[in-house]
Amino acid sequence: MTASPPRFTESTQGRLRRLNLATSLPPVVFAAVILVYTDTRTWWHLIILAPGAAAALVAFERWTANDLARVVLPCLVVAAVVWPLGVLVSGSPNAYWGFCAVGSLAMREVRRHRKLVLAGLFSYVAAVGAARLLVQRDDIGHVLVTYVLIPTVLTIVVTVLTIVGERFFDLIRELEQTRERAAELAVVRERVRFASDLHDIQGHTLHVVKLKIALAQRLLLRDTARVEQELRETYALVSDTIAQTKELAYAQRRLNLTAEIENAKNLFEAAGIRVRVTREAEVEARASELLGQVLRETTTNILRHAQASQVQITLSESGITIVNDGVTATAPPELRGLAALRQRVAGDGGELTVHQQQGTFRTAATFPAARADTERGDGR
Numbered sequence: 336m337t338a339s340p341p342r343f344t345e346s347t348q349g350r351l352r353r354l355n356l357a358t359s360l361p362p363v364v365f366a367a368v369i370l371v372y373t374d375t376r377t378w379w380h381l382i383i384l385a386p387g388a389a390a391a392l393v394a395f396e397r398w399t400a401n402d403l404a405r406v407v408l409p410c411l412v413v414a415a416v417v418w419p420l421g422v423l424v425s426g427s428p429n430a431y432w433g434f435c436a437v438g439s440l441a442m443r444e445v446r447r448h449r450k451l452v453l454a455g456l457f458s459y460v461a462a463v464g465a466a467r468l469l470v471q472r473d474d475i476g477h478v479l480v481t482y483v484l485i486p487t488v489l490t491i492v493v494t495v496l497t498i499v500g501e502r503f504f505d506l507i508r509e510l511e512q513t514r515e516r517a518a519e520l521a522v523v524r525e526r527v528r529f530a531s532d533l534h535d536i537q538g539h540t541l542h543v544v545k546l547k548i549a550l551a552q553r554l555l556l557r558d559t560a561r562v563e564q565e566l567r568e569t570y571a572l573v574s575d576t577i578a579q580t581k582e583l584a585y586a587q588r589r590l591n592l593t594a595e596i597e598n599a600k601n602l603f604e605a606a607g608i609r610v611r612v613t614r615e616a617e618v619e620a621r622a623s624e625l626l627g628q629v630l631r632e633t634t635t636n637i638l639r640h641a642q643a644s645q646v647q648i649t650l651s652e653s654g655i656t657i658v659n660d661g662v663t664a665t666a667p668p669e670l671r672g673l674a675a676l677r678q679r680v681a682g683d684g685g686e687l688t689v690h691q692q693q694g695t696f697r698t699a700a701t702f703p704a705a706r707a708d709t710e711r712g713d714g715r
Contacts, residue, residue: 363395367432374427383425387417387433394437404444410437419463422482423470431460431486438490439497453494461487531675533580535628538672539635540576543602544569546638550605592618592655595627596648599634606638608659609645616652622702625680626655629687629700632672633657641696654685654701662694673698 367388375381390410397403414433421430438456445452464482471478551565596612603610618626630648634657637643641661649656677687685702 360395360399363436364392367392370429370432374421374425374429376425380425380427383417383420384427384430387414387421387430389433390414390417391433391436394440398440398443403440407437407441407444411441414438415459418460419466422463422467426467426471428464428481428486431464431490434460435486435490435493439494442494442498443501456494457487457491460490527675531672531679534672535631535635537576537580539631540572542635542638543572546602546606547572592623592627592630592650595630596650599630599648602634602638603643603646608637608643611645611647613647613649615650618650618652618654619702622654622683622685625676625683625685626650626700629673629676629680629698630655630657632676633698636673637661653703654699656697656699658695658697660695662691662696676700 371381371384371388374384390413393406394403394410397406411434414437418431418434421427442449442453461483464486465479467478467482468475547565547569551562551569554561554565600610600612637646637657637659641659643659643661645660647656647658649658673687673689680687680700680702683702685700687700688698690697690699
């Protein structure tokens with residue numbers, strides 16, 4: 336069973352319908368009137384020929400509305416009856432026109448054995464045309480040309496052009512589907528980005544709060560002043576996280592790399608980890624926010640997964656490097672947050688790498704393209 340082709344959206348279908356009605360319907364109506372007028376010699380000829388022309392117009396109008404399937408069979412039957420009546424009763428060589436028009440449009444609804452159906456369509460036109468020999472035997476050549484050859488050839492040409500035109504509409508459908516999928520993908524990417532940012536904010540805060548509460552518990556009976564300070568900092572941290580979450584929800588959140596470095600330093604020192612920060616150069620503003628996210632995620636990972644005693648943070652012109660000595664496993668752990676950030680860094684032309692060697696774990700985010708641009712600018 337062959338699946339039906341994808342349908343247009345209502346807006347696209349409406350635009351195509353108006354375009355077809357404005358450009359194609361007038362010539363179709365004009366052709367129908369001329370053919371009926373040419374072949375009508377008495378009033379009852381009109382009764383025979385008019386239904387075929389009407390069936391063709393109805394089928395075309397429903398085709399422009401993408402609703403041909405509902406009327407194609409009755410229109411095809413009416414047009415198929417008009418052609419032999421025109422040949423045998425009124426002597427009309429153009430009575431095939433309605434069947435030709437409806438039959439060519441009906442090919443859109445045929446999904447299986449299309450070649451056999453086409454052969455049957457053309458054979459019917461030719462066979463009915465040849466039936467004229469039953470009432471007109473004195474001029475066989477004229478009958479074969481007027482009632483068989485011309486109707487069959489024109490039916491073939493019209494059908495082929497209609498199928499080619501339908502392929503054009505298929506391409507429009509595919510383009511529209513591609514546009515819709517691109518829009519859906521953009522929404523999915525934005526949701527992933529939002530979830531990643533929310534993970535950065537909430538995950539980082541929750542682990543820091545956990546650390547500070549554990550520290551406050553240890554100091555509760557020994558240093559109440561320090562406990563009070565830790566609780567104030569915890570309260571301020573939670574308040575700041577709430578504010579950042581609101582900013583994220585309204586797409587206003589921006590990370591400050593300098594503030595993130597200072598925050599990471601304070602957190603490591605609060606956890607008893609020695610920190611050394613080296614600033615070799617300042618990074619470009621466009622990379623600052625992503626590097627801040629990398630530093631925040633790495634800080635959270637060290638506090639969660641490592642048993643570090645010291646951390647080295649190096650800020651260079653091309654990026655940031657964080658090295659710690661808290662390796663607890665032979666293989667690098669699965670860091671989903673950094674994996675998501677790796678894609679975002681790569682999307683901005685940079686590279687995020689993690690490397691474990693000789694008891695140290697190194698996380699580095701670099702933007703070589705930005706560095707090269709800076710060097711070329713200095714050389715000009």
